[in-house]
Amino acid sequence: MSNPGKSKQGTRRRERLDRGIKVRSEDIYALNSWREAIYLLAPRAFPVLALLALALLAPLYWQRVLVSATVFALLAISWDLAASSGMVCLGQALFFGVGAYLAGIMNHYFHLPPALTLPLATLGGGLICTLLLLPVLRLRGIYFAMVTLILPLMVERIIEATKIFGGTEGLSGLTPFPHPLVESFITMAALWVALFGLRRIMASDYGLVLKGINDNDRAVMSAALNIYRYKAQALFLAAATGAFAGAFMTHAYMFVGMPVFALDYSILPIASAAVGGLGTLAGPALGAFILVPLSEMLRGLGGLRIVIYAVLLVVFTVGLPEGVFHYLRRKYTQFERWTEVGK
Amino acid sequence: MLTSTLIYGFINSVILLLMALGFNLTFGISGVANFAFGALYVTAGFLAWIALNTLGLPYWLAAGLAVLGTAVLAGLLYRFVVLRVRGLVVSEVIATFGVGLAILELFRFLGFIGFEYTLPELLDAELNLGGVIVDGQRLVILAVGAGLTLFLWVFTRLTRTGRAFRAIAQDEHTALTLGINTERVATVSVAFGAAYAAVAALVILPLGTIAVNEGYSVLVNALAVCIVGGLGSTLGVMVASFLIGYAQTITATYLETSWMMVVSLLAILVILLVRPSGLFGSQKQLEERI
Numbered sequence: 001m002s003n004p005g006k007s008k009q010g011t012r013r014r015e016r017l018d019r020g021i022k023v024r025s026e027d028i029y030a031l032n033s034w035r036e037a038i039y040l041l042a043p044r045a046f047p048v049l050a051l052l053a054l055a056l057l058a059p060l061y062w063q064r065v066l067v068s069a070t071v072f073a074l075l076a077i078s079w080d081l082a083a084s085s086g087m088v089c090l091g092q093a094l095f096f097g098v099g100a101y102l103a104g105i106m107n108h109y110f111h112l113p114p115a116l117t118l119p120l121a122t123l124g125g126g127l128i129c130t131l132l133l134l135p136v137l138r139l140r141g142i143y144f145a146m147v148t149l150i151l152p153l154m155v156e157r158i159i160e161a162t163k164i165f166g167g168t169e170g171l172s173g174l175t176p177f178p179h180p181l182v183e184s185f186i187t188m189a190a191l192w193v194a195l196f197g198l199r200r201i202m203a204s205d206y207g208l209v210l211k212g213i214n215d216n217d218r219a220v221m222s223a224a225l226n227i228y229r230y231k232a233q234a235l236f237l238a239a240a241t242g243a244f245a246g247a248f249m250t251h252a253y254m255f256v257g258m259p260v261f262a263l264d265y266s267i268l269p270i271a272s273a274a275v276g277g278l279g280t281l282a283g284p285a286l287g288a289f290i291l292v293p294l295s296e297m298l299r300g301l302g303g304l305r306i307v308i309y310a311v312l313l314v315v316f317t318v319g320l321p322e323g324v325f326h327y328l329r330r331k332y333t334q335f336e337r338w339t340e341v342g343k
Numbered sequence: 344m345l346t347s348t349l350i351y352g353f354i355n356s357v358i359l360l361l362m363a364l365g366f367n368l369t370f371g372i373s374g375v376a377n378f379a380f381g382a383l384y385v386t387a388g389f390l391a392w393i394a395l396n397t398l399g400l401p402y403w404l405a406a407g408l409a410v411l412g413t414a415v416l417a418g419l420l421y422r423f424v425v426l427r428v429r430g431l432v433v434s435e436v437i438a439t440f441g442v443g444l445a446i447l448e449l450f451r452f453l454g455f456i457g458f459e460y461t462l463p464e465l466l467d468a469e470l471n472l473g474g475v476i477v478d479g480q481r482l483v484i485l486a487v488g489a490g491l492t493l494f495l496w497v498f499t500r501l502t503r504t505g506r507a508f509r510a511i512a513q514d515e516h517t518a519l520t521l522g523i524n525t526e527r528v529a530t531v532s533v534a535f536g537a538a539y540a541a542v543a544a545l546v547i548l549p550l551g552t553i554a555v556n557e558g559y560s561v562l563v564n565a566l567a568v569c570i571v572g573g574l575g576s577t578l579g580v581m582v583a584s585f586l587i588g589y590a591q592t593i594t595a596t597y598l599e600t601s602w603m604m605v606v607s608l609l610a611i612l613v614i615l616l617v618r619p620s621g622l623f624g625s626q627k628q629l630e631e632r633i
Binding site: 083088135136138139142143146147150151153154157158160161267270271273274278302303304306307310311313314317318321 | 424425427428431433434436437438440441442444445448449451452566567570574599601602604605608609611612615616619620
């Protein structure tokens with residue numbers, strides 16, 4: 001391991017301090033001047049406005065890419081929420097697939113419009129996934145991860161073997177959305193509601209308990225809190241977020257079939273979280289907006305695409321292990337300087 | 344029918360065991376995530392093929408080169424890529440899986456697809472077991488499987504390096520205080536696991552062709568066997584291979600093949616629910632549930 005502090009600069013080290021404006025804007029002074037107010041608002045308003053502008057101005061192809069990136073961002077938020085509550089989940093495809101199939105079934109057999117299937121599939125999907133995983137909530141770490149990895153694969157095989165809900169053919173000819181812009185607006189609204197809403201929950205006392213379960217579940221138990229209740233509630237929130245993404249994709253593709261349980265929907269959210277930065281909900285969403293367009297840009301390269309994509313993924317994870325979001329936030333809120341050590 | 348199911352179930356189980364042994368060594372015994380395992384398995388196959396057909400080397404030299412090459416590749420990969428994110432579990436998994444993905448898809452891009460990519464069988468013989476004919480290669484698999492399992496068991500109990508492998512998973516800080524260089528031991532463990540993968544590839548691949556997709560299924564199988572058997576337990580890995588191997592063979596014979604995956608996945612699920620640390624897992628008995 002290299003040690004830059006020692007080899008070249010003698011006995012110096014880098015010191016990080018909060019910027020003055022950051023400290024000021026945390027208090028009532030934020031309302032005193034435009035500068036502080038903008039400093040607080042800019043990082044929150046910029047992504048909302050930028051995404052809105054892109055959705056309106058970008059060519060149709062890139063609008064579709066943005067919609068798909070937004071859907072993966074929702075899945076990544078769902079993964080990060082579960083992971084911050086102590087449940088490392090390798091089966092986002094389960095949430096996604098259950099939501100997708102629920103919407104498909106309601107639309108195909110009962111002819112409900114998307115305005116009804118989307119909310120029903122979101123709530124129903126969240127409920128079904130929570131009930132499915134309720135018996136394994138007592139597992140943790142890699143054991144919980146393994147069970148969640150296996151479940152979507154198994155549901156996929158059961159659908160193949162029993163030929164229910166269209167079997168390998170799936171259900172097609174479902175009701176589409178009336179206009180591409182409607183798709184953009186629905187996904188964007190869902191993303192901002194999920195991102196800002198869940199971030200607010202995680203910042204509250206309730207979120208503190210969830211983070212506590214992740215850090216040390218026995219300490220939370222010894223505070224006389226029933227951690228399974230909290231875990232089940234967090235799981236419902238995460239599963240509902242994932243199920244919405246699935247239900248949306250069903251109507252966007254006008255089709256639902258076995259591929260909704262594919263490994264892609266489990267792996268890409270984790271990769272997004274690793275690139276974007278864990279534990280902030282915003283980081284994984286940012287990661288999805290980096291990875292999905294990146295994979296589209298590489299599409300012209302044919303077979304080499306996945307190779308370059310995988311190499312970039314490794315470079316991101318190894319070169320910036322904290323994640324892009326943590327890095328950006330540090331640069332935004334802190335300044336760095338070299339200080340002498342040992343005086 | 345019954346004897347053939349029994350015998351081929353046994354062979355299927357040993358194949359699973361061979362695939363899982365190396366993964367068990369790295370991930371189970373040393374607690375180092377190496378999700379490029381499937382890619383290393385396929386790499387060994389292609390290395391041997393290149394050494395045999397392009398360079399025209401004799402078989403034993405080619406096989407030795409493949410095993411050594413795979414081990415060195417895995418060691419370098421660990422030393423220069425994964426070591427930097429050691430301890431960040433999610434990053435470790437993503438980084439190694441990413442490297443594996445890159446290797447496998449690079450082979451696909453370079454055109455290593457087709458029926459000509461096969462390795463030669465080692466033993467041209469047949470054995471008649473109660474009316475069921477077993478070919479030579481499957482006999483080699485049985486022998487190699489038994490040998491490697493025995494060697495792993497002896498190695499991790501009686502040698503200094505093998506004990507260090509177990510030590511760094513049990514308690515890294517205590518291992519450090521006892522003078523074990525944990526980073527070096529982890530690197531050696533990854534290389535050792537890769538060598539096991541290479542030997543498994545050399546004896547299993549002659550049954551079919553060297554296919555890129557094999558890499559993904561080897562990883563999934565190895566992971567399943569190790570988790571069911573219990574991380575770090577060689578005996579557990581053996582029992583789990585036989586459970587899953589027989590479950591697969593019996594469903595394939597008496598039910599439809601489409602149920603094969605369901606039955607083995609269901610078996611894994613049930614075992615995990617009843618015994619979360621696997622059948623014989625001992626390392627993290629207190630950790631797996633609360």
